Amino acid sequence: MFTFRRKRRAVAAVVGAAALAAATLAVGAWSADGRPGHGHGRQVDLQLLAINDFHGNIEAASSLTYPGVDGPVGGAEYLATHLEQAREGERYSTTVAAGDLIGASPFLSAVFDDEPTIESLNEMGVEVSSVGNHEFDAGFDELNRIIEGDEDFEGADFPYLGANVVDEATGEPVLDPYWIKRFKGGVKVGFIGMTLEGTGDIVSQSGIEGLEFLDEVETADQYARELERKGVNAIVVLLHEGGVPVAEDTGHDCESLDGTGTGMSGPIVDIAETMSPLVDVVITGHTHNEYVCSVPDPAGNPRMVTSASSYGKVFTQIDATYDKRTKDIVRSTVTGSNTVVTRDVEADGDQTDILEEYGPLAEEAGSRVVGHIAEDITRGATRAEEFPLGSLIADAQLWNTAGADEGGAEIAFMNPGGVRADLLYDQGTPGEATYGEVFTVQPFANYVVTLDLTGAQILAALQQQLPSEDRETTLVLQVSEGFTYTWDETREGTDQIVADSLELNGEPIVADQVYRVTVNSFLADGGDSFAAFAEGRNLLYGELDVDAFEDYIAEFGTADAPLEAPELGRITVVS
Incomplete structure (x- = not known):
């Protein structure tokens, strides 16, 4: 011993x-x-x-x-x-x-x-x-x-x-x-x-x-x-x-x-x-x-x-x-x-x-101001919860791919493990979000991918957030604005994801209806054991996820109207 x-x-x-x-x-x-x-x-x-x-x-x-x-x-x-x-x-x-x-x-x-x-x-x-x-x-x-x-x-x-x-x-x-x-x-x-x-x-x-x-x-x-x-x-x-x-x-x-x-x-x-x-x-x-x-x-x-x-x-x-x-x-x-x-x-x-060799080069590339934020926009304490920065990234990916020529997306999902740092108000010059800071949030160089999923497949993806034989931990997908559902922790197994609670802009998600959904290429491949996304059809690859996020911050995070952290509640948790 x-x-x-x-x-x-x-x-x-x-x-x-x-x-x-x-x-x-x-x-x-x-x-x-x-x-x-x-x-x-x-x-x-x-x-x-x-x-x-x-x-x-x-x-x-x-x-x-x-x-x-x-x-x-x-x-x-x-x-x-x-x-x-x-x-x-x-x-x-x-x-x-x-x-x-x-x-x-x-x-x-x-x-x-x-x-x-x-x-x-x-x-x-x-x-x-x-x-x-x-x-x-x-x-x-x-x-x-x-x-x-x-x-x-x-x-x-x-x-x-x-x-x-x-x-x-x-x-x-x-x-x-x-x-x-x-x-x-x-x-x-x-x-x-x-x-x-x-x-x-x-x-x-x-x-x-x-x-x-x-x-x-x-x-x-x-x-x-x-x-x-x-x-x-x-x-x-x-x-x-x-x-x-x-x-x-x-x-x-x-x-x-x-x-x-x-x-x-x-x-x-x-x-x-x-x-x-x-x-x-x-x-x-x-x-x-x-x-x-x-x-x-x-x-x-x-x-x-x-x-x-x-x-x-x-x-x-x-x-x-x-x-x-x-x-x-x-x-x-x-x-x-x-x-x-x-x-x-x-x-x-x-x-x-x-x-000293790489620092000045990185500083030059990373110091470019992308946009402005009004407050800290943070990750969760764990990957098993909804958090503001995840919601913001999902919103950015939806916005980036919503146009008919860009994918026609209606919903976006973001994996929590892909969010690697907080976006902090006082990280450099107060309120300025630089390219280096944005890159640090999403450093994986994934692409945004828009694909067809039925309502039933969307439900399956949400159920795959729960622990299973393929993954021991709970991973909560971050969802874009307009998509809501209820997670009832008093129920057993996959029934925790309340099937008839899924809604898009207040309208129920229909099991056999096809929706255009945007995820990053990691999720599109079924990463983190979200196999339902790998079943998607009619895939359209867009730009890098970090570029989509940068464009969103530049568009909606101006000096006069800086970005605020999205409010939580897209996922209603019953415990």
Whole structure:
């Protein structure tokens, strides 16, 4: 069983409030002579440093905070310094990642197709990463460009692994399934990289045509055996799937910020409990949570499962003893800690150079004033509710496609996960909405698509907001003005969506009548498990969603009459 202890770090960066986030998972320290090994004899000290869900947050934004820490955190300049300090004196150290390093990025990175982020990670010393779902936002061809580079961009210096991303026709992986870190002295560690099996449901289908995303456990087991046959017994899985810390005791011995043990739920629990015992450590992501947990493997032995929050606010350090005779990690020696990336360290010069190169170019492109807003227009606290910014985007897409030549749209729907930031009154010059701010709200470069759906198909799409076998969470579609319905939480299952409550401009939606509906191309492909939209007919593709939003703000958000946040109530909730 794992036990917990606080870990004192000699690194000057981890001081004061930042120490609150250093949760260390440890078991009885073991070495042949009673002291940790440093590369002498049969045992050596192995160090893994890990990040996940970076999402292009290279800039030290003031909005990045962490509970219990005074002041903002994160930023590539400071993350790089923290990592370098953690590596000091470590001969057997490697820096790894668990996906979503790019995609859904702030303007500074996104406007340059995330090339600044890849350059930043190269300089930061990242040696390997799994792909995540957001690596496929712009399609597999663009991911290949990011990896390989082109005439103007050198690409990633590290391999992007995708063991469970295969060609449908051949069943063979289209990315490297694993990578072996070969240290001096014959020390070898194998890394298997995967994205979540459900990636195909949450990215645009047009960009992943011909690809299949396989079961995480079966894939990990397959390549763990292959690594073992190659004489690599120390195996780490980098998996872009994760869990959620919970207050109740689930038997997983997670560590919370206040030092008390907590439990764990979510998809990673079953995955980690059934994945081959050949795997020594599982480094995860996707859920944007911070945890260091113990999940027993199928042999009943404790196995560390970690995640480092998101956006570069936290990094994970895993320490272990590697036995040269067995060529394996001594599982009982594994310790782990999560450390907040405070900004009380010297900024890394290479990262500063990258920011100084791209910053002025991004500022010039992003500072253009699009229109004016009268107040904050915000997202919801969760994706399971109606919120003003979602309504505004749905209104913009309806307006953009309502004309006969543009699609003849009558209704628009927006997926809540596609709204990535608030539109704030005081973000820059009060009341001005800039292109950079608008882009940050909708960074995915989806197109607006208008299609035919019957009233019955619209009802089906609304019912697909509820949890199902394909998706565990509730996602509330944001709806355009004029469309209303009732969500009765006192009912069971899909009956919560009251069928006879659907109305368009006060008139009932008729089951067999055809309506012109606008969604983004992600939803049109059935993204987020909204399969009903993929049944649409007579598709007409329009402009980019961010351009439609920009045009709407310019038209209706003048200096004399700035845009106000739409009132809620298009969805009537009965509870």
